[in-house]
Amino acid sequence: MLILKVLNRSKRLIWAILWKTYFLFNRKSATKTVVISPRSIIGLRYINFGNNIRILGGARLEVYQLEPYNAKIEIGDNVSINYDVHIGCVNKIIIGHGALIASGVFITDHFHGDPHAPANAVSYSTLELVSPGPVIIGENCWIGEKVSIMPNVAIGAGSIIGANSVVTKSFPPKSVIAGVPAKLLRQK
Numbered sequence: 001m002l003i004l005k006v007l008n009r010s011k012r013l014i015w016a017i018l019w020k021t022y023f024l025f026n027r028k029s030a031t032k033t034v035v036i037s038p039r040s041i042i043g044l045r046y047i048n049f050g051n052n053i054r055i056l057g058g059a060r061l062e063v064y065q066l067e068p069y070n071a072k073i074e075i076g077d078n079v080s081i082n083y084d085v086h087i088g089c090v091n092k093i094i095i096g097h098g099a100l101i102a103s104g105v106f107i108t109d110h111f112h113g114d115p116h117a118p119a120n121a122v123s124y125s126t127l128e129l130v131s132p133g134p135v136i137i138g139e140n141c142w143i144g145e146k147v148s149i150m151p152n153v154a155i156g157a158g159s160i161i162g163a164n165s166v167v168t169k170s171f172p173p174k175s176v177i178a179g180v181p182a183k184l185l186r187q188k
Contacts, residue, residue: 038060066128077097105143136154150168161182165182
């Protein structure tokens, strides 16, 4: 059992060193500081990282290139993404400068199949990924623990999203929102 713990810890350390080395030598700008220790990244070349990014363990960043979309994730400067965050993209996801994203957050810009199709008319094994629109998270937003942000949503700059909320519509800047589905509680 001790050997398995040591091997698992060594594997995480090796991955962290490989990612840091990759970003140190392969990014366009030497000023980029990326500390990254994800569980998985799919479509790395379609992800634009800003300066001073922190992405902690267990994160999953997934970009799938599908017709008719030109998928990409853009992460601004000074963004902190905590443990076990899952970001899935087939269209576009933009995370503004200074955003703080807590643990367990799920951000997606797509559904599996048409969400308005009758339940008996679909076979779940053959559903295509469909994006009704991009996700845009404004600058200096604070996204609480285990929040889910659904497709075609824009969160205004300086907004706060309460823990365990499900965001299904857009909100203006400096909003304080929470709930399932998320509702505007007040504006700062």
